[in-house]
Amino acid sequence: MSKTHIIRRGLNLPIVGEPSQKLDLTEFVRSFALSPSDYINLNPKLIVKVGDKVRAGDCIFHDKSNDNIRVTSPISGEISAIERGPKRRLDRIVIRSDEKCEYVDFGKEFSADKESTQNKLLLSGAWTLIQMRPYGCIANPNDTPKAIFVNGMNSSPLAPKTSISLKGREEDFATGLIVLKGLSPRTILSIDVDEESKTLIEAENVEVHKFSGPHPSGNTSVHIAKISPINKGDVVWTLGAQDVAIIGHLFNSGELHLDKCISAAGSGMIEPRYVNVRAGQSLTEFFKKNAKPGNYRFISGSVLTGAKVEREGYLSAYANQITIIPEGENTDFLGWVLPGFAKYSMSRAYFSWLFPKRKYNLTTKVHGEERAFVVTGQYDKVFPFDIFPNQLLKSIWANDLEKMEELGIYEIVPEDFALCEVICTSKQPLQEMVRKGLDVLYAEMN
Amino acid sequence: MKVLQDILDSARPAVTTGKLKPLYPLYNALETMLFVPDHNASSGAHVRDAIDLKRTMITVIFALIPALIFGLYNSGYQHYRALGMLNDSIGWLQFFTLDNFIFGAIKVVPMIAVTYIAGLGVEIYFAYINKHAVNEGFLVSGLLIPMTMPIDMPLWMIAISTIFAVLIGKEVFGGTGMNILNPALTARAFAFFAYPSFMSGDKVWINTSVEANQNVVDGFSGATALGQYATTGSNNYSAWDAFLGIVPGSIGETSTLLILIGGIYLIATGIGSWKIMLSSLLGAIAISLIFNLVAPSMISPEQQGFLAIPFYFHLVFGSWAFSTVFMATDPVSASHTERGKWIYGFFIGFLGIMIRVFNPAYPEGMMLAIIFMNVMAPLIDHYVVDGNIKKRLKRLKANAQ
Numbered sequence: 082m083s084k085t086h087i088i089r090r091g092l093n094l095p096i097v098g099e100p101s102q103k104l105d106l107t108e109f110v111r112s113f114a115l116s117p118s119d120y121i122n123l124n125p126k127l128i129v130k131v132g133d134k135v136r137a138g139d140c141i142f143h144d145k146s147n148d149n150i151r152v153t154s155p156i157s158g159e160i161s162a163i164e165r166g167p168k169r170r171l172d173r174i175v176i177r178s179d180e181k182c183e184y185v186d187f188g189k190e191f192s193a194d195k196e197s198t199q200n201k202l203l204l205s206g207a208w209t210l211i212q213m214r215p216y217g218c219i220a221n222p223n224d225t226p227k228a229i230f231v232n233g234m235n236s237s238p239l240a241p242k243t244s245i246s247l248k249g250r251e252e253d254f255a256t257g258l259i260v261l262k263g264l265s266p267r268t269i270l271s272i273d274v275d276e277e278s279k280t281l282i283e284a285e286n287v288e289v290h291k292f293s294g295p296h297p298s299g300n301t302s303v304h305i306a307k308i309s310p311i312n313k314g315d316v317v318w319t320l321g322a323q324d325v326a327i328i329g330h331l332f333n334s335g336e337l338h339l340d341k342c343i344s345a346a347g348s349g350m351i352e353p354r355y356v357n358v359r360a361g362q363s364l365t366e367f368f369k370k371n372a373k374p375g376n377y378r379f380i381s382g383s384v385l386t387g388a389k390v391e392r393e394g395y396l397s398a399y400a401n402q403i404t405i406i407p408e409g410e411n412t413d414f415l416g417w418v419l420p421g422f423a424k425y426s427m428s429r430a431y432f433s434w435l436f437p438k439r440k441y442n443l444t445t446k447v448h449g450e451e452r453a454f455v456v457t458g459q460y461d462k463v464f465p466f467d468i469f470p471n472q473l474l475k476s477i478w479a480n481d482l483e484k485m486e487e488l489g490i491y492e493i494v495p496e497d498f499a500l501c502e503v504i505c506t507s508k509q510p511l512q513e514m515v516r517k518g519l520d521v522l523y524a525e526m527n
Numbered sequence: 528m529k530v531l532q533d534i535l536d537s538a539r540p541a542v543t544t545g546k547l548k549p550l551y552p553l554y555n556a557l558e559t560m561l562f563v564p565d566h567n568a569s570s571g572a573h574v575r576d577a578i579d580l581k582r583t584m585i586t587v588i589f590a591l592i593p594a595l596i597f598g599l600y601n602s603g604y605q606h607y608r609a610l611g612m613l614n615d616s617i618g619w620l621q622f623f624t625l626d627n628f629i630f631g632a633i634k635v636v637p638m639i640a641v642t643y644i645a646g647l648g649v650e651i652y653f654a655y656i657n658k659h660a661v662n663e664g665f666l667v668s669g670l671l672i673p674m675t676m677p678i679d680m681p682l683w684m685i686a687i688s689t690i691f692a693v694l695i696g697k698e699v700f701g702g703t704g705m706n707i708l709n710p711a712l713t714a715r716a717f718a719f720f721a722y723p724s725f726m727s728g729d730k731v732w733i734n735t736s737v738e739a740n741q742n743v744v745d746g747f748s749g750a751t752a753l754g755q756y757a758t759t760g761s762n763n764y765s766a767w768d769a770f771l772g773i774v775p776g777s778i779g780e781t782s783t784l785l786i787l788i789g790g791i792y793l794i795a796t797g798i799g800s801w802k803i804m805l806s807s808l809l810g811a812i813a814i815s816l817i818f819n820l821v822a823p824s825m826i827s828p829e830q831q832g833f834l835a836i837p838f839y840f841h842l843v844f845g846s847w848a849f850s851t852v853f854m855a856t857d858p859v860s861a862s863h864t865e866r867g868k869w870i871y872g873f874f875i876g877f878l879g880i881m882i883r884v885f886n887p888a889y890p891e892g893m894m895l896a897i898i899f900m901n902v903m904a905p906l907i908d909h910y911v912v913d914g915n916i917k918k919r920l921k922r923l924k925a926n927a928q
Contacts, residue, residue: 094574312923384573406573412562414528417581424577428797430586431577445567449579450559450660453704456583457863458800471863472912487916495571504576506583507704512571 083282085274086307088294090465092427092500094238095440096384098406100344102245103354112363112395113156113176115141119388119398120152120209122218122523125171133160138185138205138337141174150219153206155339155361157183173395176361184336191260191332198263202328205337209398210324214305214317216523217494226318228267228309231258233281233322234292236273236299237383240402241344243322244278245355248342250326251280257329258286265318271304281322296385297465302497306466311492321401341401347384348442349377349405356403358396364403365393372405378445380404385499386512409446416448424448427462427504452507463500468492470501474511477518482525485518494519531561552654556661584666586798590789591670591853597785598778599635602678603627605733605775611744622773634734635778638673638685645686646672649693653702664703664710664859665693671711671853674779675846675894676718677731684725688718708901709860712894719894727890729754732775751775752844753883753890760832762844769843780849783842790852799856802865803872807851810876812838818884833884841880850879850893860901867907875900 117125125142129135136157144150158178166172187205192198199222202208211229213220220226233243247254261268267288272281274293282289290308292298301319311317320328323341330338339360346353349372356367368379372392380387381397384404388397396403416424421431425441433439460470468489476484495512502511535558541547542554558564560581568575604627607613613621621627646665654661672689696713697706719726729750735743748755752774755762764774772782780786793799815838822834841847855861855875862871875896882892889895 096574310922312919312926314923315926378567378573380573387573389573404573409565409567412532412565414531414562415560416563416577417560417579418585421577421582426577426582428576428578430582430796430798433577443574445573447566447568447575448563448577449581450564450566452580452660452662453702455580455664455704455859457858457861458865458868461865467915467918469864469912469915472908487919488912489915489919499572502572503574504578506576506578506580508575508579510570 083272083289083291085291085293086304088292088298088303088465090462091236091295091297092463092504093236093295094384094443094503095425096238096347096406096443097440098239098347098350098353098404098442100239100241100346100353100355103352104245104248104342104357105354106357109180110359110362110366111178112161112365113154113158113178113359113361114363114395115152115154115174115176115361116395116397117142117152117171120219122216122520123150123152125152127163127171127174129160129174131160131163134158135160135176136183136185138187140206141176142171144219147221149203149222150208151203151206152209153185153337155337155359157181184338186335187331187337189333189335191256193263195263198260201331202260205331207328207331207337210320210327212319214302214311214315214319214494215491216519217496218523220318221316224316226265226316228269229261229265229318229320230301230304230308231261231268231270231287231320231322231325232299232301232304233270233272233284234276234299235321235401236296237385237402238296239344239346239353239404240299240383241342241355243272244276244281246323246342246401247278247280247326250323250330253326253329253333254280254322255285255329256333257325257327258284260328260332261325262286267309269304269308270322271299271301271308273299294465297463297497297500300497302493303465306492313486313491315491323401343400343402345371345403345405347380347404347406349373349375349379349407360396360398360400362396363393364390364396367403368392368405376408376410377405378408380406384443385503386496407442407444409444413448428459447508449506449508451509454507454509456506459504459506460498460501463504464497466492466497470498474498474509474514477514477521480521482522485522490515490518490522535561549655552651552659552661556651556654559660580663581666583798584663586796587667587793587853588670590792590799591667591674591779593785593788594772594779594782594849595635595670595674597772597782598674598780599631600624600627601631601772601781602634602734602778603630604773606630606678606735609733609735609743609747609749610737610741612741630734631778634678635673637682638676638680638778639670641682641686642672642689643669645689646693649690649698650702653698657702659702662703664697668692668711668714671779672714675711675715675777675849677726677777678734679731680718680725684718684722685714688714688721691717704859706859707905708898709854709857711857712854712898712901715894716898732777749775751890756829756833756836756844757890758829760827760829764844766840766843769840774844777846777849780846783848786848786852790848793852793856799852800858800861800868800872802868803856803861803875804851806869806872807847807855807876807879808842810873810878811841811847811851811880812876813873814877814880815841818880830884841883845883845891846893847876847879850897851876854893854897855900860904862904862907862911864908864911867904867911870907871900871904874903 124145156178161177162175164173498511692714752762818834879893879896
């Protein structure tokens, strides 16, 4: 019998552009790219050069401090460009795919031996799918986690339903769970309380926990806090349900297929729906066919945590959705004084609260300027942790490492502050602040 | 709108790079007041709530306006009544008259103007020195300060009090968001201690200036209800009058009814903390009931009388309502934790009524109670947050075993 946890504090953004259940295969894409910046705390050492031929699963770059953590090619083809930013920072490795799609064979054998499992994951690059807490970066293979949390739900705005994303890959998912079982004493799968898919509800080799309530009820941090909170010194590994399926597929077929079924949604999509994609693929063609013309923002990820990409951009490594929403235009004459019947606010300071069921075509407008922290108690309404958000943020601001630890920074990652950032009266960049705090701690501890 | 935008655009080069650069904070404040900027999210979440600090502050101003307008009428009403120019038999039917309003407006509008000019002047100066934008905090303080002053307060005193409050109460700590004391109350406290003869006693609450052929009526007393209680143990205003607000007092504090409406609006919009308001109410009721119990053992009959009054008298007389709704709820100087807000609010009500009753030098205690609790708020927060830290440590220890 699985346990149900009820999350009360949170907020489901009333945003238009929900994906329909229709699923499309995307057409064959020629261009792929890997961005080292997608991988938190990874310091890339490039091992290919322009013109090299690679197969899907061949290493493109690895971590300088740990050679074993490899990022591998999602596709077979030729390295067509290596783009660098200021100070020769590695920005992007572009791979032009051939039509053969050759995969490196990592072998189908599976032994219960932890080391050989880890080696296979590391060698294939599938290891990068496993994240660790604290810090929210790629897991360190030398750690022994107290548990592995598989997130089988997603409560972000316009997010894909896990059961739809997993359709057709049930077997891989089950294999993946067996693989994970060999890595840690405890594996936990969290699912939506309304989940109907038997793949998830009756998943084996895993503890199933149900969660209900508004976003962030689907955030892994919330699940960890409810089931087995992180203390100083604890390590927990986390990954998404589709990542488990990719790992399962690796062990079933011996090949690394970084394929995902994601939602492409938002008011800028002509027809919001589900699409099959591969990590790192070019989105140029997709946007050309599916995005409405006009001034839109293309987001690889959700409106809360995603990365802004260009119309000619690439899907980022960990994205589970694509969102297209309008960019904000025009200043707003006396916008702060007028009743504001059409403005979305969680508070009832604008009279739009008279229409509680309305959904909004939210734009990227900030609606105001950055200010010092003034309002208190606001974040608590959307922050379902036993943590004082204002005090934690101030300790990060003051760079007070001890206070950050005491106030529970190990229990959260930036995405948990995304809703706080949305409703923040002072328009403070909270996710950036939290990332900075975690980086400072990471540098101090490692 | 287009015209305004064009004017602003044409002035932009001068204030950003040209000779008028020192005026940039003023320009920026004006521009962002007229037009909410079209900035787009560049990091973090891509969508944002429509609320900002300007909206938060204007919401408080909306909540203050009924009490302010009532205050204008009341100033005139009290004045003409003191002069015997009203027909007592129809009582307060003569309240909402143009004469009353004009009298009040002539007195109060300059006070508001002076407060804003003095306060925003200091704010803009500091914005220029510290190279940040002008914060909206003063929009509310600038209205609160005149509303807590007696009608005859000289303008220069208001200006000095305001400058003191913004300078010492706020800017030396780093500006809006960093202050320890409520700036509006700092201004009032400064005026109270610097110019006591203009801020307390029986003569200051009603304007009794007379023109030719006018006289103050016989037997007139300008004392507030609390002033009367402190000296005689009784008062000649009914609780009903005080609830409606037809009593002498500071300009904006008299009408409990309209303050209540403002408070409900603040709670409904989510801007004001209902926890602070409710706990202040509980604190005031608690101390009143204690006073009722001990009243018979008091020595002087005045004290007996004052201690014996029912709790709802304390809520409608004096500034309990105004202080609780508009002063105690200032988020910066209040307790920052939700649990702390309960303690903070409770003691504001509790101490406010206690000072009011026990200290004959201060017929009203809310100002001092709030300033005292402003100072205590960080301490309360410290212990609340410490509880959270200890809980985490305990979990760590339990885990280690």
